[in-house]
Amino acid sequence: MLTGLLRRGSSAMTVFGKRLSGAAASAMKPVYSEVTGDDVDFFRSKLQPGAIVQGTEDLASYNKDWMNQYFGKSKLALRPKTTEEVSQLLRYCNEKRIPVVPQGGNTGLVGGSVPVKDEVIVSMSIMNKILDFDEVSGTITCEAGCVLETLDDYLADKGYRMPLDLGAKGSCQIGGNVATNAGGSRFVRYGSLRNSILGMEFVLADGTIVDTLTSLKKDNTGYDLKQLMIGSEGTLGIITKLTISTPRRLPAVNAALLGLESFEDVTKLLVEAKTSLGEVLSAFEFMDLEAVELGLKHLHGVRDPFESRYKCYVLIETVGSNPTHDGEKLEGFLEKSFEAGTLVDGVIAQDNTQMDSFWALREGLPEALLKEGTQGTLKYDVSLPMKDFYELVTDTRERLSQLPAATVGWGHIGDGNLHLNIAITEKGASELVKAQMDPFLYEWVRSRRGSISAEHGLGLMKAEKIYYTKPKSAVDIMKLIKHALDPNGILNPHKVLPRS
Amino acid sequence: MSLSRVLVGVKRVVDYAVKIRVKPDGSGVDKTNVKMSMNPFCEIAVEESVRLKERGLAQEVVAMTIGPSQNMDTIRTALAMGADRGIHVVCDQDLEPLAVSKVFQAVVQKETPQAVILGKQAIDDDCNQTGQMLAGLLDWPQGTFLSKLEVENDALKVTREVDGGLETLNLSIPAVLTCDLRLNEPRYASLPNIMKAKRKPVESIPVADLGVDIKSHLDVLRIEETPKRQGGGKVESVAELVDKLKNEAGVI
Numbered sequence: 001m002l003t004g005l006l007r008r009g010s011s012a013m014t015v016f017g018k019r020l021s022g023a024a025a026s027a028m029k030p031v032y033s034e035v036t037g038d039d040v041d042f043f044r045s046k047l048q049p050g051a052i053v054q055g056t057e058d059l060a061s062y063n064k065d066w067m068n069q070y071f072g073k074s075k076l077a078l079r080p081k082t083t084e085e086v087s088q089l090l091r092y093c094n095e096k097r098i099p100v101v102p103q104g105g106n107t108g109l110v111g112g113s114v115p116v117k118d119e120v121i122v123s124m125s126i127m128n129k130i131l132d133f134d135e136v137s138g139t140i141t142c143e144a145g146c147v148l149e150t151l152d153d154y155l156a157d158k159g160y161r162m163p164l165d166l167g168a169k170g171s172c173q174i175g176g177n178v179a180t181n182a183g184g185s186r187f188v189r190y191g192s193l194r195n196s197i198l199g200m201e202f203v204l205a206d207g208t209i210v211d212t213l214t215s216l217k218k219d220n221t222g223y224d225l226k227q228l229m230i231g232s233e234g235t236l237g238i239i240t241k242l243t244i245s246t247p248r249r250l251p252a253v254n255a256a257l258l259g260l261e262s263f264e265d266v267t268k269l270l271v272e273a274k275t276s277l278g279e280v281l282s283a284f285e286f287m288d289l290e291a292v293e294l295g296l297k298h299l300h301g302v303r304d305p306f307e308s309r310y311k312c313y314v315l316i317e318t319v320g321s322n323p324t325h326d327g328e329k330l331e332g333f334l335e336k337s338f339e340a341g342t343l344v345d346g347v348i349a350q351d352n353t354q355m356d357s358f359w360a361l362r363e364g365l366p367e368a369l370l371k372e373g374t375q376g377t378l379k380y381d382v383s384l385p386m387k388d389f390y391e392l393v394t395d396t397r398e399r400l401s402q403l404p405a406a407t408v409g410w411g412h413i414g415d416g417n418l419h420l421n422i423a424i425t426e427k428g429a430s431e432l433v434k435a436q437m438d439p440f441l442y443e444w445v446r447s448r449r450g451s452i453s454a455e456h457g458l459g460l461m462k463a464e465k466i467y468y469t470k471p472k473s474a475v476d477i478m479k480l481i482k483h484a485l486d487p488n489g490i491l492n493p494h495k496v497l498p499r500s
Numbered sequence: 501m502s503l504s505r506v507l508v509g510v511k512r513v514v515d516y517a518v519k520i521r522v523k524p525d526g527s528g529v530d531k532t533n534v535k536m537s538m539n540p541f542c543e544i545a546v547e548e549s550v551r552l553k554e555r556g557l558a559q560e561v562v563a564m565t566i567g568p569s570q571n572m573d574t575i576r577t578a579l580a581m582g583a584d585r586g587i588h589v590v591c592d593q594d595l596e597p598l599a600v601s602k603v604f605q606a607v608v609q610k611e612t613p614q615a616v617i618l619g620k621q622a623i624d625d626d627c628n629q630t631g632q633m634l635a636g637l638l639d640w641p642q643g644t645f646l647s648k649l650e651v652e653n654d655a656l657k658v659t660r661e662v663d664g665g666l667e668t669l670n671l672s673i674p675a676v677l678t679c680d681l682r683l684n685e686p687r688y689a690s691l692p693n694i695m696k697a698k699r700k701p702v703e704s705i706p707v708a709d710l711g712v713d714i715k716s717h718l719d720v721l722r723i724e725e726t727p728k729r730q731g732g733g734k735v736e737s738v739a740e741l742v743d744k745l746k747n748e749a750g751v752i
Contacts, residue, residue: 251533256691305688323535327573331694338691347688350577351537352517354688 030489033097035076035120043078046088051126053077062121065114066107066168067370067377070460072115074101079123083201083209083240086122090238090490091207093120099490102234104176105147107168109366109379112233112459113176116494122238124175130154131241138246139198139215144175144239161249163190167363175239181231183455185362188414189282189319190247193230199243200226204236205486215243228481233457234492236485252323253282254330255355259310259345263390266312268342270386270413273316276333280326283317284414285362288393291408294423295361298368302361305347314343314413315358365410365421372406373423376430380420380441383451389418392444396420399440405433417454442468458496466498501654503558503673506549507613508583509604510542510565512574513624526722529624538574541619543581544679547686548649549617550582557651560584562611566603566707568592579697580689586702587611589710597629599714604630605637606710613674615656620645620678631678641671645680 044052053059054076063072080086093100099119106113115121124145132141138160142151149169152162164177166184176182178200181193190196199214212226229237260266266286273281287295289311296304320326330348337343349355369377384392393409400407404426411418422437424430445452446468453462453469466475478497482489514520515535523530538546552558563578564587565571575586589603608616621628635642643649647666648659656671661680671677689697707714735741745752 251535253535258691303685306690334691335695338695343691346691348691348694350543350580350689351540352515352535353540356517 030099030493031097032099032490032493034118035098039092039096039098040076042092043076043089046092047078047085048081051079051081051085053079053121053123059121062103062106062123063114065109065111067109067379069377070111070114070116072101072121073118074115074121075118077103077121077123079126081126083127083203086127086203086238086240087207087209089122090203090205093490094206094488097488097490099493101492102175102179102238104145104173104179105168105171106176107172108176108180108459109381109456110453110459110461112180112457112461112492112495116460119493124173124238124240127175127240128173133158134215137215138248139243140246141199141213141215141241141243142174143241144173144178146174148172148174148177155246156249159249160246163196163244163247164193167366174242174244178230178239178242179232179234180457181455183412183415183417185283185285185412187412187417187455188284194227196245197226197230197242198245200229200239201241202226202229202237202239205488205491209240210237213241213243215245217245231457233459233496235482235496236491238491250319250321252320252326253317253352253355254319254323254326254349255283255315255317255358256330256334256346256348257305257358257361258314258316258334258343259306259308260312260314260343261310263312265342266314266413267386267389269314269337272337272342273333276336277316277318277329280318280320280329281316281414282319283315284412285315285410286413287313287315287362287365287410288390288408289313290406291365291368291410291421292361294368294372294406294408295365298371299361299364302357302364305357306345308345310345315362317355362410365408369408369421369423372425374425375404375427376424376433378422378424378433378437379456380418380437380452381454381456382418382420382441382445383416383454384418384445384448385450386413386416388448388450389413389416392418392441393420395444396422396437396441399436400433403433403436404429412455415454445469460495463495464498466496501651502556503552503614503651505560505562505611505613506552506558507604507608507611507616508542508545508549508561508563508578509616509618509630510546510563510574510578511539511619511622512536512565512567512571513539513622516540516623522723522725526724528720528723536570536573538577539619539622539624541621541623541679541681543577543619543686544681544683545617545619546578546581546583547684548646548679550687551684552649552651553582553584558615562587562613564589564604564607566591566595566600572702575702576694576697577689579700579702580694581687582693583700585700588702588704589707590704591707591714593714593716595714596716596718597625597627598633598717599712600630601633601637602712602714603707603710604634606712607705608634608638615674616640616676618676618678620680631676635676638674638676641675642677643669643671643675644678646677647680647682649677649683 062077100122101115101119103113103121103123127143127145130142164184165186201211201213318326397407406423408421451469515537521530549561561583563583565574566589618631643658645661646658647661650657660667
C-alpha cells in the first residue's frame, strides 16, 4: 500500500500519507558548501592545538580505507577531544551545510569511513579515555575513540573482557564497532553488541548532545534510541561515549583446528558442537581449503599443523571456568566426531602459543587476500541459511573460472555468516570480475532470503543495494528517520541509504 | 646404530604467552587460574626424541616429569607428540635443579637410557642447570644448547650454540643433551595421536620411593616485578636537551 503512495522521480515524497514539503523533499538532494579559510579558523578556535589536520600527505591515511579501494579527497580532518567540541563543530557544519565523515579506526570494509568527495573528516581517535569501571558488575564507561584491544587489555587486568573480538582489534575503535554493529569471531558466545551496550552519549547533526549514558541493565522507558544509533554507520549522529556490559574473563581457554572433507560435515559438526560443548563454545570459524592455502602462502610465521590438506577447516574455541572439565568436554566431543567420521583430522593446542597460531591463520586471511590480489580484491559479507552457505562459494568459483581470480571462503559459520573473497591477479581483470559479481551475488543472496551484509554494513559499497534484503516500506521509514535527525544530510552522505 | 632408549624430561610451567604477575606479598608468582603448559624447550626435546625414533635412530622414547597430579597433562602432551610411555614422579613441592638432577639420576639408574634429552632451561626459573648437574652426577658426557643432533658411528655428533658461533662435538653414548631453540620446530598434538596416547602406559612413582635427597638449599628472599618503565619527556630545543642531560640526569 505504501509503495503505491510513493512516486519515484517526483520532487515531493509521501510517506505514511504525509506529504513532505517541497523544501524538505529537496533536502533529499542536499547542497553542500566547501570548506573555507574562515571555517578552518573557526575550528581552530574551538579545538585543541594539533586537532586540525590539513595537507595531502598528512591526510593520506584519513582519506583512504584499509583495503586501498576507496579514496576520498578531504582537505581537512578534525580531532575533537571532548563531547562539547564534537557538538560545536557539528552545529557549525550543520549551519554551514558542510558535510562530515565520522571516522574511528578506519578499518571498515565497505568504504563507510572515508570521504567520497571532500567531506570533512571528524576523527574520534583522541577521545580515548576510559571513564569508569565497576568491578562488581563489569560495566565499563569509555569514550568512543578507545581502541578495542586497549579496552580488552584494561579489562583483562580486572578479570573481564570485551564482548566482541575481531581481527582489526589493534586499530578499530569501540565507537566505530558500535556504529557498525560489529559482529566478529566471538558473536557465537557473547551475542550482538545490541545486548551489550547499556548506555550511549551521542551528538546529533545540529550539535544536540543526547546523554543516555547509564549502566542499568533494564530500562524500558520510551523508545530505545541507542538501538537506532547502533549500526547507523555514522549517518544519524556521532557516538561520543558508551557504557558497555562486559562478561567475566574465564581462565580455561582451549582451541582446536580441524580438517573436514565436506561442507556437510562442517554443518554436522556445528550442530554437534552446540550440543556437546554447549555453554563453553566460544568460537566456531570456518575456512575453506583455498583460504587456508592463501594464508599459508602469504602469512609470516604461520605453518600447516597437518600432514595433508582438507576441503574444509574449522577453528573451535571453548572458554570456561574449569580447565579439566572443558578439556574433557572438548576432547570427548572431538573424539566422538572423529570416530563418526565427521572430521578426519584435528590438532588441539597444547599451549597458548599454539592457540595463537590458529587465530593468526584465521585472522590473517584478509591480509593474505590483499597480498594475493595484487590487481584488486572483492569482499562480500553475507548471511545465508546453512544449506546454501557454501554453494555460493562454489557457484562463484565456477562463474569466475575463466578469469584470473581466486575465490576463497571463510566465515563465522556459527552465526551463518560467510565472507566470500576474491583475489584478482591480473591487470585489467578487475572490471570484468566485478561485472560477473554484480548483480549476480546480490541476486543469489536475495533468492535465498539471505542478507547482503551480515556484519560489515552498507557503507558506500552497498549503499544502493539495500533493497536486496530490505523492503521499500522499511527503507522509506529509514529515510524518514534520517531526514528527521539530519535534515541537511551532513552526516556521512552518500552512504548506507540509497538515493532512490 | 640406534639408541635403545631415550629419556626425555618435561616440565610443567606457566604458559609462555601468559603475562606473569607477582603476588602482592612478594612471596612468589601468582599461579591461581593461570594457564600452565609444557616448557617450550622441553617441547623441543620431545620433538627431537620422536624424530630420532622416526629416523630409526632410537627404539623407545620415555617421557618423564616431576610434579603434582596436574603434571599428568604434561606427560599426555609428550605421549601425544609420540613418546611411547611416561614416568610421573609425584612430588608436591617445587624442586631445585640439584634435586631434580638427583631424581633424574635415580630414574636413569632404573631405566638405563642411552641418552637423556632435556630442554636447555625452564622458562620459569631460567636456571639452565639440570642437564649439566645430571651429567656431573652420572659422570656422562654432556652436549648443551644443541642446535643439531646426529647419531653417527656409535656416537652422538652434536652442534652447540655458543657465544662465538657454533661448536661441533662428538660425544660417546650414553650422554646428557639439552636442547636450544633452533634445534627443531615441535609438532602439534594431533587428535588421532591424542587418542592413541590415552592407551600408552604411565608409571606413577612417589618421589619418596626413589630414596633421593630433595632437600632445598636455597631460600627465596623476595620476588619483585621489574620496575615500570617511566615515560620520557619532550624538549623544545637542543639547549634544553643539554640542560636536562647536565642538570637533571647528571650524565654530562
